[in-house]
Amino acid sequence: MAARAGVSKSLVSLVLQRSPRVSDQRRQAVLTAIQELDYRPSTAAVSLAGTRSRTIGVVLDDFRNQWFVDLLTGLRESLQDQGHRLVVADRFLNTGLDASPVEGFLSMRVEGIVIAGEPDTDLAIPASMPVVVAGGRATLPRADTVANDDRAGGRMAAEHLLSLGHTRIGFVGASSAASAERLTGLRTEVPTVVTSVMRGEPTEAAGAQAVGHLLDEHPDVTAVFAANDVMALGALSALADRGLRVPEDVSVMGYDDTPLAATAYVALTSIDDRSVEIGRGAGERLLARIADPTAPAQETLVEPRLVARRTTARR
Amino acid sequence: MAARAGVSKSLVSLVLQRSPRVSDQRRQAVLTAIQELDYRPSTAAVSLAGTRSRTIGVVLDDFRNQWFVDLLTGLRESLQDQGHRLVVADRFLNTGLDASPVEGFLSMRVEGIVIAGEPDTDLAIPASMPVVVAGGRATLPRADTVANDDRAGGRMAAEHLLSLGHTRIGFVGASSAASAERLTGLRTEVPTVVTSVMRGEPTEAAGAQAVGHLLDEHPDVTAVFAANDVMALGALSALADRGLRVPEDVSVMGYDDTPLAATAYVALTSIDDRSVEIGRGAGERLLARIADPTAPAQETLVEPRLVARRTTARR
DNA sequence: TTGTAAGCGTTATCAT
DNA sequence: ATGATAACGCTTACAA
Numbered sequence: 001m002a003a004r005a006g007v008s009k010s011l012v013s014l015v016l017q018r019s020p021r022v023s024d025q026r027r028q029a030v031l032t033a034i035q036e037l038d039y040r041p042s043t044a045a046v047s048l049a050g051t052r053s054r055t056i057g058v059v060l061d062d063f064r065n066q067w068f069v070d071l072l073t074g075l076r077e078s079l080q081d082q083g084h085r086l087v088v089a090d091r092f093l094n095t096g097l098d099a100s101p102v103e104g105f106l107s108m109r110v111e112g113i114v115i116a117g118e119p120d121t122d123l124a125i126p127a128s129m130p131v132v133v134a135g136g137r138a139t140l141p142r143a144d145t146v147a148n149d150d151r152a153g154g155r156m157a158a159e160h161l162l163s164l165g166h167t168r169i170g171f172v173g174a175s176s177a178a179s180a181e182r183l184t185g186l187r188t189e190v191p192t193v194v195t196s197v198m199r200g201e202p203t204e205a206a207g208a209q210a211v212g213h214l215l216d217e218h219p220d221v222t223a224v225f226a227a228n229d230v231m232a233l234g235a236l237s238a239l240a241d242r243g244l245r246v247p248e249d250v251s252v253m254g255y256d257d258t259p260l261a262a263t264a265y266v267a268l269t270s271i272d273d274r275s276v277e278i279g280r281g282a283g284e285r286l287l288a289r290i291a292d293p294t295a296p297a298q299e300t301l302v303e304p305r306l307v308a309r310r311t312t313a314r315r
Numbered sequence: 316m317a318a319r320a321g322v323s324k325s326l327v328s329l330v331l332q333r334s335p336r337v338s339d340q341r342r343q344a345v346l347t348a349i350q351e352l353d354y355r356p357s358t359a360a361v362s363l364a365g366t367r368s369r370t371i372g373v374v375l376d377d378f379r380n381q382w383f384v385d386l387l388t389g390l391r392e393s394l395q396d397q398g399h400r401l402v403v404a405d406r407f408l409n410t411g412l413d414a415s416p417v418e419g420f421l422s423m424r425v426e427g428i429v430i431a432g433e434p435d436t437d438l439a440i441p442a443s444m445p446v447v448v449a450g451g452r453a454t455l456p457r458a459d460t461v462a463n464d465d466r467a468g469g470r471m472a473a474e475h476l477l478s479l480g481h482t483r484i485g486f487v488g489a490s491s492a493a494s495a496e497r498l499t500g501l502r503t504e505v506p507t508v509v510t511s512v513m514r515g516e517p518t519e520a521a522g523a524q525a526v527g528h529l530l531d532e533h534p535d536v537t538a539v540f541a542a543n544d545v546m547a548l549g550a551l552s553a554l555a556d557r558g559l560r561v562p563e564d565v566s567v568m569g570y571d572d573t574p575l576a577a578t579a580y581v582a583l584t585s586i587d588d589r590s591v592e593i594g595r596g597a598g599e600r601l602l603a604r605i606a607d608p609t610a611p612a613q614e615t616l617v618e619p620r621l622v623a624r625r626t627t628a629r630r
Numbered sequence: 631t632t633g634t635a636a637g638c639g640t641t642a643t644c645a646t
Numbered sequence: 647a648t649g650a651t652a653a654c655g656c657t658t659a660c661a662a
Contacts, residue, residue, distance in 0.1 A: 043422045044363040045639035107358045237580045265552045360655035
């Protein structure tokens with residue numbers, strides 16, 4: 001390549017790395033040659049020859065969870081802007097070629113890994129690899145963690161419903177750590193809360209069933225806090241099926257502030273888990289970890305935020 | 316590395332490539348050495364030394380459009396299973412480092428690119444790069460295209476509504492090619508269709524507004540076909556605001572069969588655009604294109620499928 | 631079937 | 647400020 005500019009490869013390399021120790025004249029020569037040849041440095045060669053790959057791997061637990069969109073935004077702000085390339089994979093993206101997404105990342109010699117969501121315990125990440133878990137509750141052995149403060153979110157939900165005059169408050173959840181934490185938060189403010197916690201995944205069906213049980217046992221409940229938006233949606237269905245109006249008869253709120261909740265049609269009051277912030281924080285932690293691999297693992301909690309919409313109203 | 320197995324690098328290479336011309340004995344030796352050393356071939360070195368990168372780039376127009384999840388599933392089936400690595404980027408994923416996701420892909424020496432959704436016209440893809448547009452209407456110059464047959468979908472919507480006894484049918488859309496095609500399909504079966512097409516993006520708000528106009532002018536409409544699920548959602552809102560029940564007073568259907576439509580709460584009748592199938596098809600086309608770069612660009616239409624749910628009912 | 635040696639396109643270390 | 651040269655970790659003829 002470099003022949004075109006009439007200089008050595010080393011000089012090209014220096015220009016590419018924006019080194020200041022290059023005369024403007026030579027720099028220009030190289031730059032024009034790059035233009036003319038439509039030249040792009042081979043990432044393969046760069047990461048092979050260089051000391052760092054400048055690449056960070058992001059493992060998504062599931063592309064269907066939309067919160068990763070915001071998480072990525074945050075990660076970009078803290079990582080990409082520092083000159084790192086982001087490579088995204090979900091649990092299945094390159095299986096077959098690799099046993100797990102992590103395999104692929106290791107082959108790519110990524111400098112660090114972000115696990116978005118609940119980490120698979122059997123991910124087999126070498127101890128030397130900097131890792132941060134973003135948004136997941138389960139903490140990986142030596143990994144930093146940046147997550148939503150679910151307990152604070154539960155308290156916020158309580159405060160919101162109390163401020164609207166509700167006293168008979170119900171909770172519907174499932175068997176996840178997040179659900180449990182959110183209930184704990186709620187309970188600190190509303191000790192009298194009545195609950196219906198389903199076993200298994202927090203699905204729409206589970207939400208519908210749970211709210212059914214709840215109302216069977218406590219028909220006087222005037223507000224329901226669901227462990228997440230999907231369950232809240234199930235609750236809305238079940239309530240409608242029973243002829244109960246939301247929010248006139250029963251107030252409903254969810255958690256996560258998913259796009260679903262934000263639609264005008266659903267307009268669900270929810271707790272925003274601040275995914276962008278979590279992403280940014282995770283990126284920063286990862287950089288710190290890379291800079292100092294011996295630093296002790298840290299757990300950061302991000303304060304959530306209430307988003308009031310149409311499904312909650314004054315009693 | 317290879318020293319551990321007591322063989323040459325070439326032999327290791329052969330084993331890695333699953334070459335049959337290796338004695339079982341040596342192969343075993345290499346395999347155990349790999350285990351013991353926890354060795355992983357460097358993708359950088361592999362793609363630098365090899366003739367092919369075995370990598371395909373996928374450009375998503377927007378991570379917020381969930382249909383790419385299914386598209387990826389299809390792509391995996393046709394591409395990944397053929398030994399190709401998938402690298403996903405959206406329009407913003409690595410900008411800053413690269414001018415566009417395509418820049419990054421070129422640096423990675425991808426063997427082909429899949430544009431998922433509407434292609435940015437200024438993507439600047441070299442003529443020599445195999446490209447297929449998956450799911451987008453706008454066709455890139457020399458690119459193959461695999462897309463949903465929107466016109467057929469429009470006809471299906473018509474048949475569905477007609478079979479339910481509707482005769483006064485309305486359409487709400489926006490200014491996108493897909494919207495126009497879907498209307499065209501509808502119109503072939505229902506020439507008397509009344510329409511309300513908004514300028515701009517097909518958003519929930521646009522859907523609500525459009526259905527408002529439609530009912531103002533044609534209060535006798537008994538069924539509304541929206542250009543997509545999001546607009547349909549807007550329509551549902553507007554209808555509810557007017558005190559009209561769905562489907563008792565008005566039937567509503569959308570297009571795309573998004574996760575939203577599939578929820579029990581919304582239960583929207585929709586047209587499934589068969590994204591998995593589109594992904595698989597796009598992958599196959601891309602492989603064909605790579606195999607024969609001179610082949611003329613082809614346009615493939617995938618037949619959609621009606622998914623009847625609660626928002627449409629017999630008149 | 632296995633080994634040898636020459637690259638692949640960069641960066642990095644010395645020189646100059 | 648610039649260049650020569652040796653890596654980087656593989657693949658791929660070509661030899662043996």
